[in-house]
């Protein structure tokens with residue numbers, strides 16, 4: 001990403017990549033305090049108030065400036081300030097943060113101040129990143145539009161009447177709007193890739209187990225994975241590298257994972273050609289329900305990969321039509337178990353009806369604390385796990401999950417990645433799908449299988465609709481095959497400029 005000049009001879013830090021910012025801070029061309037102040041000012045100008053985007057649920061000015069000063073002091077002493085020195089980072093509000101309120105965009109956790117940092121957050125801080133605040137999301141990460149937030153939807157920077165996608169809507173919008181060059185989200189069924197696509201930024205859901213889930217509030221533990229958003233391939237790779245790695249505090253953490261980046265990106269070199277890489281096009285993902293403009297942009301992107309040297313072949317993932325039903329049994333089942341801990345005793349809010357006993361307190365707390373979609377998921381999951389129904393629903397879903405993973409295993413014998421649309425449509429209007437949960441669930445029809453199979457999946461910007469809304473290309477890879485995805489993304493980004501376009505924010509235009 002190139003740094004735009006403000007015309008006064010100085011560079012506006014909010015237009016610079018994370019890589020460029022960290023380099024400038026390390027070389028004392030910019031102080032971490034200047035960088036942080038510039039980003040906080042942009043957030044104050046464009047995110048707050050009636051017309052703001054509402055990407056941040058809260059910012060932490062004091063904490064951010066103190067962290068920035070600590071980085072500047074390290075630089076002054078000649079110590080290594082880390083590869084993300086002075087880079088402002090925002091976190092989806094389900095990453096627990098020491099002394100900083102964490103709500104999962106739910107009323108039930110309002111006021112909860114965690115006593116510790118999770119692993120990904122601790123690794124960011126150790127690398128010199130500046131945590132500027134906590135980002136909007138669908139409540140407990142359940143949703144595809146950020147409209148299930150208890151604190152209002154997040155608006156899409158490209159068109160504030162439209163959704164950002166979800167559930168990591170704030171994380172996607174914050175990068176698109178230039179509030180911070182890197183953010184973290186989580187992806188259980190598409191919650192990084194789908195909002196990345198709808199806001200024109202890059203996002204990656206790593207292989208299950210590459211990034212620790214310690215200190216991340218759980219939705220569906222066998223599907224949840226942490227990943228970064230960024231505005232360019234290099235920043236995405238840098239962020240993933242920092243947060244990856246074995247963690248004894250997460251029992252599903254992979255002990256020895258190969259680098260996600262591959263030799264070219266790791267060396268900071270020029271993108272390699274794609275000779276020797278094969279990309280599969282699964283026919284089940286090129287279907288009539290997809291918007292024609294999305295389909296055309298994705299097919300054009302695939303032709304671009306082909307002209308960069310990749311071999312493109314047709315493949316089939318025959319169990320794809322069952323992914324949605326499978327996901328909506330397994331994810332709610334796990335959520336009904338995980339969310340049992342929010343009972344008014346240990347975290348956040350408590351509602352005690354006068355004269356009521358403990359059971360009345362549980363009931364009143366959960367009734368007042370959870371929103372409609374979370375209640376729907378808990379009920380669906382509890383139903384699927386009931387004795388007598390378990391074999392028909394939950395066990396059957398686990399069997400189909402195995403068939404879906406097997407489909408991918410077979411396909412990856414003959415290709416290094418598969419390419420599909422990330423989402424069947426560009427960003428839809430706020431309110432357009434809220435009345436019909438199944439319509440909302442369909443927004444993730446192309447992203448769910450990746451989680452069921454535990455694979456890495458990336459979304460990269462690949463064009464715009466005539467109305468000026470971003471479109472995303474999804475690349476899915478072998479388990480621990482992130483390097484191939486980065487190689488494809490880097491080659492694609494070098495040939496196109498979709499990822500470099502930035503929205504003009506509504507308040508700017510006014």
Ligand code: GLN
Pocket residue numbers: 141142143144166167186187188189190191192219331441444
């Ligand atoms: N939209 C999907 C759901 O609502 C996926 C959410 C996610 O990945 N966290 O469950």
